[in-house]
Amino acid sequence: MKLPHSSAIGAAILSILTWSSAFPAQALDTKVRELQGRSTAIRADNEFGTSVAITNRWIVVGDPGHGERGIEAGAVHIYRATNGSYVRRVSGSDTEAGDQFGASIAVFGNLLLVGAPERDEAGFFSGAAYLFNLATGKQIAKLVSPTPAADDRFGAAVTLSDSLAVVGAPGADGGVADSGAIFVFDTKTGAILTYSTSAGLPNQPFQPLDSSANDEFGQSLSLCGNLIYVGAPGAASDAGKVYLFDVTTGVRIRTLTNPGGANAARFGETVSFNGGKVVIGAPNDDEIASMAGAAYLFNGTTGIQEFKFKDSAGQIGDTMGSSVSLSGNLALVGSQFAQGQQLGTGAAFLFDVTSGALLDTLMADNGESGDLFGSAAAIFGNAAVVGARGVDSATEGNDVGSAFFFRPVGGPLPLMTVAQTRASAPDTSGAFFRAFRETGINGDGETIFGAQLGGPDSGGGRDRGVWHSLGGPLSLAKKSRDDLSSLGGAFTNLRATTTLLPVMNVGNRAIFQTILAGSGVNATNNRAILQQVQGGSLTSVLRTGIAIPQLGDARIQSFREVLQTADHDSLKVSYLLRRGAGGVTAANDTGILTVNSSGAVTDFSAREGGSTGAGSGEFRQFFGRSAAGRTNFYTFGAFHLPSVSEPVEQGLFFDAVGGSRGAVMTQGDDAPGIPDVETVPGGQFRSFTGETNSTQGYSIFRATLTGLGVTRFSNEGLWKETASTIKLLYRRGDTIGTGPDPDGINGDDPIAQVDSPDIVVNRVLRFWPVGTDGSVVLVKLRGPGVNASNDCALFFNDSTQGIFVKLMREGDATGDSDGSKIRNIQRVDVYPDGDGHYVVLVSLTGPAGQNQALFTGAARFGFSNTQSALRLPNLKLRKGTFYDPGSSPANRLRSIVLRESTDRTGAGGKGLNHAINNNGKIIVNLQYTNLMRELAIGEP
Numbered sequence: 001m002k003l004p005h006s007s008a009i010g011a012a013i014l015s016i017l018t019w020s021s022a023f024p025a026q027a028l029d030t031k032v033r034e035l036q037g038r039s040t041a042i043r044a045d046n047e048f049g050t051s052v053a054i055t056n057r058w059i060v061v062g063d064p065g066h067g068e069r070g071i072e073a074g075a076v077h078i079y080r081a082t083n084g085s086y087v088r089r090v091s092g093s094d095t096e097a098g099d100q101f102g103a104s105i106a107v108f109g110n111l112l113l114v115g116a117p118e119r120d121e122a123g124f125f126s127g128a129a130y131l132f133n134l135a136t137g138k139q140i141a142k143l144v145s146p147t148p149a150a151d152d153r154f155g156a157a158v159t160l161s162d163s164l165a166v167v168g169a170p171g172a173d174g175g176v177a178d179s180g181a182i183f184v185f186d187t188k189t190g191a192i193l194t195y196s197t198s199a200g201l202p203n204q205p206f207q208p209l210d211s212s213a214n215d216e217f218g219q220s221l222s223l224c225g226n227l228i229y230v231g232a233p234g235a236a237s238d239a240g241k242v243y244l245f246d247v248t249t250g251v252r253i254r255t256l257t258n259p260g261g262a263n264a265a266r267f268g269e270t271v272s273f274n275g276g277k278v279v280i281g282a283p284n285d286d287e288i289a290s291m292a293g294a295a296y297l298f299n300g301t302t303g304i305q306e307f308k309f310k311d312s313a314g315q316i317g318d319t320m321g322s323s324v325s326l327s328g329n330l331a332l333v334g335s336q337f338a339q340g341q342q343l344g345t346g347a348a349f350l351f352d353v354t355s356g357a358l359l360d361t362l363m364a365d366n367g368e369s370g371d372l373f374g375s376a377a378a379i380f381g382n383a384a385v386v387g388a389r390g391v392d393s394a395t396e397g398n399d400v401g402s403a404f405f406f407r408p409v410g411g412p413l414p415l416m417t418v419a420q421t422r423a424s425a426p427d428t429s430g431a432f433f434r435a436f437r438e439t440g441i442n443g444d445g446e447t448i449f450g451a452q453l454g455g456p457d458s459g460g461g462r463d464r465g466v467w468h469s470l471g472g473p474l475s476l477a478k479k480s481r482d483d484l485s486s487l488g489g490a491f492t493n494l495r496a497t498t499t500l501l502p503v504m505n506v507g508n509r510a511i512f513q514t515i516l517a518g519s520g521v522n523a524t525n526n527r528a529i530l531q532q533v534q535g536g537s538l539t540s541v542l543r544t545g546i547a548i549p550q551l552g553d554a555r556i557q558s559f560r561e562v563l564q565t566a567d568h569d570s571l572k573v574s575y576l577l578r579r580g581a582g583g584v585t586a587a588n589d590t591g592i593l594t595v596n597s598s599g600a601v602t603d604f605s606a607r608e609g610g611s612t613g614a615g616s617g618e619f620r621q622f623f624g625r626s627a628a629g630r631t632n633f634y635t636f637g638a639f640h641l642p643s644v645s646e647p648v649e650q651g652l653f654f655d656a657v658g659g660s661r662g663a664v665m666t667q668g669d670d671a672p673g674i675p676d677v678e679t680v681p682g683g684q685f686r687s688f689t690g691e692t693n694s695t696q697g698y699s700i701f702r703a704t705l706t707g708l709g710v711t712r713f714s715n716e717g718l719w720k721e722t723a724s725t726i727k728l729l730y731r732r733g734d735t736i737g738t739g740p741d742p743d744g745i746n747g748d749d750p751i752a753q754v755d756s757p758d759i760v761v762n763r764v765l766r767f768w769p770v771g772t773d774g775s776v777v778l779v780k781l782r783g784p785g786v787n788a789s790n791d792c793a794l795f796f797n798d799s800t801q802g803i804f805v806k807l808m809r810e811g812d813a814t815g816d817s818d819g820s821k822i823r824n825i826q827r828v829d830v831y832p833d834g835d836g837h838y839v840v841l842v843s844l845t846g847p848a849g850q851n852q853a854l855f856t857g858a859a860r861f862g863f864s865n866t867q868s869a870l871r872l873p874n875l876k877l878r879k880g881t882f883y884d885p886g887s888s889p890a891n892r893l894r895s896i897v898l899r900e901s902t903d904r905t906g907a908g909g910k911g912l913n914h915a916i917n918n919n920g921k922i923i924v925n926l927q928y929t930n931l932m933r934e935l936a937i938g939e940p
Helices: 865-871
Strands: 019-021 031-035 052-054 058-063 075-080 086-090 104-108 111-116 128-133 139-143 157-160 164-169 181-186 220-224 227-232 241-246 252-257 270-274 277-282 294-299 305-309 320-327 330-335 347-352 358-362 373-380 383-388 402-407 416-420 432-441 447-454 464-468 475-479 494-503 509-518 527-533 538-543 554-564 571-577 590-595 601-603 618-628 633-641 649-656 661-666 684-693 699-706 716-721 726-731 760-770 774-782 792-798 803-809 822-830 837-844 852-858 874-878 891-897 922-928 933-938
Touching (some): 052 373, 058 111, 058 383, 111 157, 111 164, 128 164, 139 181, 164 220, 227 270, 227 277, 252 865, 277 320, 277 330, 305 347, 330 383, 347 383, 416 432, 447 933, 475 494, 475 509, 538 554, 538 590, 590 618, 649 699, 661 699, 684 760, 716 760, 726 760, 774 822, 803 837, 852 865, 852 891, 874 891
Parallel strands (some): 220 270, 320 373, 347 373
Antiparallel strands (some): 019 031, 031 402, 052 058, 075 086, 104 111, 128 139, 220 227, 227 241, 270 277, 277 294, 330 347, 347 358, 373 383, 416 933, 432 447, 494 509, 509 527, 527 538, 554 571, 571 590, 649 661, 684 699, 716 726, 774 792, 792 803, 837 852, 852 874, 891 922
16 A cells, blocks of 8 residues: 555546566566556556466456446456457456455466455355356356355455366365365356265365364465365464365365464465476565565475575565466566565566576566565466556556566576587587487486587588486497497407497496498498496497307397396397308297396397297297396297197297296287177287386286187287286277276275266277386277377276376366367377386477477376376476576477387387486477577476
């Protein structure tokens, strides 16, 4: 509040839109535009800017004191986010004096949800909320509490997704009288949703176990995907708490308490959840000074506090954290009484969520004391809007209010740069990186990649090489035209012509292949597998054309596949032998070698013509692929002769280095999980079309079927081997499994993972092991409502714990407030151990400049069925985002490239490279609008 000004009432107050340079200047050259509302009534005490929201299309500003429908009836103003131009004003169909319509707002796509918490719907301040179509301005539904009562303040907080509208009523009877409550509505129908009240649930829907009167549960809300955070700033004598719920079940997953202790910080007064992070305001925090305020950043999946955001120059009563907003790698925190241009003007602080660093302080360059700049704040991508509900007008009076639109705002890339195109390539004589090819990351966060060179010492732009960061800075392993004499022996005076297929699954060594040239080199001996050891020199592991004593001096003609196990010291080399030498014929020229890091052959028994380990069976032609887990077991496919009296068949086999060997399944075996038809087995294995191994060496395999009742719509499946049996995971034509029972004890109907029980599996596209008994599978669907825009889905299954969860499906909303949806699942990689970290690259609906995104998640995170929402992916990088390097012009992200780790059959997690490691760190190839590309790593 400020001293009154003389006022004059205009017939109509137009929105005031002006551009000026932001203060202070920054590398992104941020501009700010002031927004005001429109009214034919006096605007004094309107407090325009009490609430704000922004997407890439819309800016929305609440004006709860707007008076055209009566004193403090309220209104909401809508602007275009492209330029800040005014679009329209909306009010509820029955908005009237005192409603405070616009005290809270939420936007998702073209949906707008508005709270009117002081509407006397069924008693003083019982409240209401309204759902609108932003594109047309038409009201879709009016939402009210099913049990309205005076002072509920239903609508004090609102949040929104494409299908759900959630309304907070901090004064309602929840767990106990006057503790607060939230209500969930269907955006399509406006109907309130009901949830299971099974006694087996850890809590009644959306209720804490520790409710008390005046907790103000529901004072703040933030929904993203299936997770919703609910603030209760009055809990624990105003210390405050925040609760995390699964919005599909109402089950409480976690409680966050005030990290500052028992002070009256009002932790949870504000909350914002996006991209797997949650920022929580504590405006009365007293670490810096009494009620100087602060905000806390938590990992939304683990619940671990990562940073405390505070103003080191904060003063008594600043109330930093009075507003908070998250988008991507940026957090915006309002401090409505902070010293801006003048004492008590207010400010909004922009933080990097990756480092916790303060990036910028946003202020109005015409700010005055009492503006309350930062009383509301919202950020989306590289644009922000900040409310200043206390701004006065020289012509209309006090507390008219304003909002300020800033763009672009930004910060550094939330990853660490490994290499950039046009940048000098280490250990070369002036060459630079021209293009990046194969990439990999190990458990220590070290990288390996192949690259093509340009400039001097690049062979006219034709040279390729392999670089790594094993134990230190980026170093060259070898590149085209490099001398290989240091390898000794038969490599003297030889050189590399190219390098390819680098793999690094362990923390101290990497492998890659090279094609050789030089004296004595020909097509029979021109390829070698080389190994780079951390802190050591380059060595040769295996070479074509060299006699191998364990194979009777046979010579390898080609490497069909080379795998590196993660824990066990071995490479699995599928080979084709040159006929003639060592007695090799068409009857014994394929097999698999196990070689250790010293180049010694440790297992050679898996060879065509050798024993299958099952009776008198003999191997015939090998498939040329295998799957290496984290143990000494590996799995492979081959033809075999069961006995001299039987025909050659396909089979899937296992081998343990130095141990047993045998069949997992063979052609003609009854396929487990396939129901019988008229007492005749309903399906037998016909062929084995892909395999991988769990961390304990158990197989996951895809196979085709034959037999009675098997058609082209049911002739393929995916199976999982366990210690005692083999289980069917997916079969073409089978319906999609149901998800977790909400209470985990089969007390309620399980959660449907697709929108029709008649949707079935059409094909298994990709599959990865996760832990001992889990799997992540990319499936193509068919059935009612399935089309090209929603026919692929990613599922997690744990066959032992009975957990089945849809992680992502084409057509799903991304969770970003612009309402964008998954158009195509482009690439997936999964780390097979630990929490089952996974990364998904997708294309999106919406503007071409923002139509690609990267998600990450942890498939095995969540300790029970009730916590399965924690397994779902979070959006981490999005095309079109500005990243500010600080010392050079910022650039927009133009494209993202992710290298998959699957083989030609779709099997992953088998000993090839990974794009994500056991800690969730990724390696990606990014291109910017200035055409620069870079490899970057980290946990975004």
